[in-house]
Amino acid sequence: MHQFPEQIVDRYMTRNVKTVSCDATMGELNDLFASDDFNAYPVVDQLEVVGLVTKFDILKCFALALGSMAPRYDELMKRTASDVMIHEFIYVGATTKLARVLQLMIEHQLRSIPVMDADQRLVGIISRENIMQAMRDCMRGEKRTL
Numbered sequence: 435m436h437q438f439p440e441q442i443v444d445r446y447m448t449r450n451v452k453t454v455s456c457d458a459t460m461g462e463l464n465d466l467f468a469s470d471d472f473n474a475y476p477v478v479d480q481l482e483v484v485g486l487v488t489k490f491d492i493l494k495c496f497a498l499a500l501g502s503m504a505p506r507y508d509e510l511m512k513r514t515a516s517d518v519m520i521h522e523f524i525y526v527g528a529t530t531k532l533a534r535v536l537q538l539m540i541e542h543q544l545r546s547i548p549v550m551d552a553d554q555r556l557v558g559i560i561s562r563e564n565i566m567q568a569m570r571d572c573m574r575g576e577k578r579t580l
Contacts, residue, residue, distance in 0.1 A: 437572040437575075438532060438533065438568060438569055438572040439531065439532075439533040440531070441531065441532040441533075441568050441572065442528070442529050442530065442531055442532065443526055443527065443528050443529070443530045443531075443532065443535060443549055443558070443560050444528040444529065444558075445568070446532065446560065446564040446565070446567060446568045447528065447549050447557075447558035447559060447560045447564060448558055448559050448560070448561065448564065449557070449558045451476060451548075451556055451558055451559045452466075452470060452472065452475060453475060453476045453477065453478045453483075453556070454466065454475045454476075454477055454478070454487065454515050455477070455478060455479070455515065456477055456478075456479050456484065456485075456514060456515055456516035456519075457514050457515070457516070458477075458514060458515045459511060459512055459513065459514055460492060460495065460510055460511045460512070460513045460514075460518070461511040461512075463475070463487060463492060463515060464492060464511075467489050467492070472546070473488055473489055473545035473546055473561070474486055474487065474488040474489075474545065474546045474559075475487050475515075476548050476556055476559070477515045477516065477519045478556070481555075482554075483525075483548060483550070483554070483555075483556050484516075484519075484521070485515070485516070485519035485520055485521050485523065486519060486520045486523040486548065487515045487518060487519040487520070488520070488545070491518045491519060491520065492518065494518070495510055495513065495518055496510065523548065524538055524542060524544065524547055525547060525548040525549065525550045526538070526547050526548075526549055526550075526560065527549065527550065527551070527552075528549055528551065528557060528558070530549075532560075532565060532568050535547060535560055535565060536565055539562060539565070545561060545562050546559050546560065546561040546562070547559065547560050547561075
Protein backbone atom coordinates (compact mmCIF):
# COMPACT_ATOMS: atom_id res chain seq x y z
CA MET A 435 0.00 0.00 0.00
CA HIS A 436 3.01 2.28 0.43
CA GLN A 437 3.06 2.68 -3.38
CA PHE A 438 -0.34 4.40 -3.48
CA PRO A 439 0.81 7.96 -2.62
CA GLU A 440 3.14 7.89 -5.65
CA GLN A 441 0.56 6.70 -8.18
CA ILE A 442 -0.71 9.29 -10.68
CA VAL A 443 -4.04 9.89 -12.39
CA ASP A 444 -2.71 8.98 -15.85
CA ARG A 445 -2.29 5.32 -14.85
CA TYR A 446 -5.87 4.86 -13.64
CA MET A 447 -8.16 7.41 -15.31
CA THR A 448 -10.84 6.44 -17.78
CA ARG A 449 -9.75 7.82 -21.13
CA ASN A 450 -12.90 7.35 -23.21
CA VAL A 451 -15.11 9.88 -21.49
CA LYS A 452 -18.75 10.25 -22.40
CA THR A 453 -19.85 13.86 -22.51
CA VAL A 454 -23.15 15.63 -23.00
CA SER A 455 -24.02 18.80 -24.86
CA CYS A 456 -25.39 21.92 -23.20
CA ASP A 457 -28.80 21.31 -24.73
CA ALA A 458 -29.24 17.73 -23.47
CA THR A 459 -32.59 17.61 -21.67
CA MET A 460 -33.21 16.29 -18.18
CA GLY A 461 -35.05 13.38 -19.76
CA GLU A 462 -32.02 12.53 -21.91
CA LEU A 463 -29.67 12.93 -18.95
CA ASN A 464 -31.86 10.71 -16.80
CA ASP A 465 -31.77 8.01 -19.50
CA LEU A 466 -27.97 8.33 -19.81
CA PHE A 467 -27.43 8.08 -16.06
CA ALA A 468 -29.61 4.97 -15.97
CA SER A 469 -27.97 3.22 -18.93
CA ASP A 470 -24.33 4.04 -18.14
CA ASP A 471 -24.51 4.10 -14.35
CA PHE A 472 -22.14 7.08 -14.29
CA ASN A 473 -22.34 9.71 -11.58
CA ALA A 474 -21.27 12.69 -13.70
CA TYR A 475 -20.89 13.83 -17.28
CA PRO A 476 -18.71 16.69 -18.47
CA VAL A 477 -20.84 19.20 -20.39
CA VAL A 478 -19.26 20.38 -23.62
CA ASP A 479 -19.90 23.24 -26.00
CA GLN A 480 -17.93 22.97 -29.24
CA LEU A 481 -15.40 20.59 -27.63
CA GLU A 482 -14.82 22.93 -24.66
CA VAL A 483 -15.79 21.65 -21.22
CA VAL A 484 -18.14 24.27 -19.79
CA GLY A 485 -19.49 22.40 -16.79
CA LEU A 486 -20.27 19.15 -15.08
CA VAL A 487 -23.67 17.59 -14.53
CA THR A 488 -24.22 14.98 -11.82
CA LYS A 489 -27.05 12.79 -10.64
CA PHE A 490 -27.27 15.08 -7.62
CA ASP A 491 -27.84 18.12 -9.90
CA ILE A 492 -30.83 16.34 -11.42
CA LEU A 493 -32.22 15.36 -8.03
CA LYS A 494 -31.91 18.95 -6.76
CA CYS A 495 -34.37 20.08 -9.43
CA PHE A 496 -37.05 17.92 -7.86
CA ALA A 497 -36.49 19.09 -4.29
CA LEU A 498 -39.13 21.46 -3.05
CA ALA A 499 -38.39 24.57 -1.06
CA LEU A 500 -40.84 25.56 1.67
CA GLY A 501 -43.62 27.69 0.28
CA SER A 502 -42.80 27.06 -3.38
CA MET A 503 -44.98 25.54 -6.02
CA ALA A 504 -43.71 22.35 -7.59
CA PRO A 505 -43.02 22.71 -11.30
CA ARG A 506 -44.76 20.21 -13.50
CA TYR A 507 -42.76 17.07 -14.23
CA ASP A 508 -42.85 17.58 -18.00
CA GLU A 509 -41.51 21.14 -17.57
CA LEU A 510 -38.64 19.89 -15.40
CA MET A 511 -37.74 17.21 -17.91
CA LYS A 512 -37.35 19.87 -20.63
CA ARG A 513 -34.67 21.72 -18.67
CA THR A 514 -31.21 21.32 -20.16
CA ALA A 515 -27.77 20.38 -18.91
CA SER A 516 -26.75 24.04 -19.08
CA ASP A 517 -29.66 24.89 -16.74
CA VAL A 518 -28.60 22.47 -14.01
CA MET A 519 -24.86 21.89 -14.45
CA ILE A 520 -22.08 22.99 -12.14
CA HIS A 521 -20.30 25.81 -13.94
CA GLU A 522 -17.27 25.95 -11.67
CA PHE A 523 -15.97 22.46 -11.08
CA ILE A 524 -12.87 20.80 -9.71
CA TYR A 525 -10.57 19.11 -12.18
CA VAL A 526 -7.11 17.56 -12.06
CA GLY A 527 -4.25 16.92 -14.45
CA ALA A 528 -2.92 13.58 -15.64
CA THR A 529 0.17 13.91 -13.43
CA THR A 530 -1.80 14.64 -10.25
CA LYS A 531 -1.08 12.14 -7.48
CA LEU A 532 -3.96 9.83 -6.60
CA ALA A 533 -3.53 10.75 -2.93
CA ARG A 534 -4.45 14.34 -3.88
CA VAL A 535 -7.43 13.14 -5.92
CA LEU A 536 -8.64 11.08 -2.98
CA GLN A 537 -8.29 14.10 -0.70
CA LEU A 538 -10.37 16.23 -3.13
CA MET A 539 -13.03 13.53 -3.41
CA ILE A 540 -13.38 13.30 0.35
CA GLU A 541 -13.28 17.05 1.05
CA HIS A 542 -15.82 17.90 -1.65
CA GLN A 543 -17.82 14.65 -1.62
CA LEU A 544 -17.08 13.99 -5.29
CA ARG A 545 -17.55 10.68 -7.05
CA SER A 546 -15.55 11.55 -10.14
CA ILE A 547 -13.30 14.36 -11.33
CA PRO A 548 -12.57 15.42 -14.93
CA VAL A 549 -8.95 15.22 -16.05
CA MET A 550 -7.83 18.17 -18.18
CA ASP A 551 -4.59 18.84 -20.06
CA ALA A 552 -2.58 22.08 -20.04
CA ASP A 553 -4.79 23.50 -22.81
CA GLN A 554 -7.94 22.82 -20.74
CA ARG A 555 -9.01 19.93 -22.99
CA LEU A 556 -10.71 16.92 -21.50
CA VAL A 557 -8.41 13.88 -21.55
CA GLY A 558 -10.15 11.60 -19.06
CA ILE A 559 -12.09 11.23 -15.86
CA ILE A 560 -11.02 9.69 -12.56
CA SER A 561 -13.66 8.02 -10.41
CA ARG A 562 -13.88 6.48 -6.98
CA GLU A 563 -13.76 3.06 -8.62
CA ASN A 564 -10.49 4.01 -10.38
CA ILE A 565 -9.02 5.03 -7.00
CA MET A 566 -10.17 1.79 -5.41
CA GLN A 567 -8.56 -0.17 -8.26
CA ALA A 568 -5.28 1.64 -7.64
CA MET A 569 -5.51 0.76 -3.94
CA ARG A 570 -6.18 -2.90 -4.77
CA ASP A 571 -3.19 -2.95 -7.15
CA CYS A 572 -0.94 -1.35 -4.53
CA MET A 573 -2.05 -3.81 -1.84
CA ARG A 574 -1.10 -6.66 -4.18
CA GLY A 575 2.18 -4.95 -4.99
CA GLU A 576 1.24 -4.56 -8.65
CA LYS A 577 1.96 -1.62 -10.86
CA ARG A 578 -0.57 -0.97 -13.57
CA THR A 579 0.87 -0.31 -16.99
CA LEU A 580 -0.60 2.10 -19.49
